[in-house]
Amino acid sequence: MGKSDNFFSQVHEVAKLIPYGRVTSYGAIATYLSAPRSARMVGWAMNNTNQNPDIPAHRVVNRVGLLTGKHHFDGTNLMQQLLESEGVEIKDLQIQNFEKVFWDPRIELE
DNA sequence: TGAATGACTTCGG
């Protein structure tokens, strides 16, 4: 850890801006940060700081709205429960009406 | 130093 956590910090900043009840994708964040090839690093960055309650890591899913990161949360269903508590509908790890709850930083943040 | 590992995404068949 040193200066290179700049990218991680930026990922965290964007994650904090995801509105309640909305979600975004790893790739969308990566692309927004001018690193479209680093989607996996976004996930890694989340893993690095999912302990921080200020960072809603549960609002970040993969590009089709699948809760691929659920196994990184405590318990068996925490990620889904957190999202459902915000009104997000989920069935078999797939977010329903994904296009409606999707929040794209590239568009919303300019 | 090199190979393996992912909270991903894209492309080709």
Added chain:
DNA sequence: CCCGAAGCCATTC
């Protein structure tokens, strides 16, 4: 449209 393979890249072994 679905599935498998390949590309990516920081981190770990």
